Amino acid sequence: MTIETRSPEETFETGFRMGERARAGQVYTLAGDLGVGKTVFTQGFAKGLGVEEHVNSPTFTIVQEYEDGRMPFYHFDVYRIGDIEEMDEIGFEEYIAGEGVCLIEWANLIEEILPEERTEILIEKDLEQGFDFRRITVTERK
Ligand code: ADP
Ligand code: MG
DSSP, X not given: OEEEESSHHHHHHHHHHHHHHOOTTOEEEEEOOTTSSHHXXXXXHHHHTTOOXXXXXXXXXXXXXXXXXXXXXXXXXXXTXXXXXXXXXXXXXXXXXXXXXXXXXXXXXGGGGSOSSEEEXXXXXXXXXXXXXXXXXXXXXX
């Protein structure tokens, strides 16, 4: 599935609709260059899950937990990860196996430990279509 957006608000809305449909135990991965809109998408997604707390990139903690939505929401940003071992240390396996929803920004950096069953989201720019244009591609992996 491919969605095209032309503003941050439209990307937020795309995330919101996916968050509304998310089910317990699902894993979502987000890939795309710096500044492409992964966090904007995530903020909409969290809102769709019913999270009212403000969501920002958890740059210094790898994972941020939100408990005030329909189900627990675990937001990972693994951009600054040095070694894959760090994921063990934070208990990545437990998060993945748990009843919450996991969303991982920069998931391509930890490809080897991602669960096979996941929803992949790729956000890309296309400058020929304008500065605020984004193409969002969603792929279900089983
Ligand atoms: P990332 O998390 O991928 O590094 P952010 O979500 O933090 O990126 O930032 C995306 C930036 O791009 C924001 O400043 C946002 O306002 C801007 N932007 C412009 N057009 C769009 C769009 N269509 N979708 C999402 N963000 C957009
Ligand atoms: Mg981000």
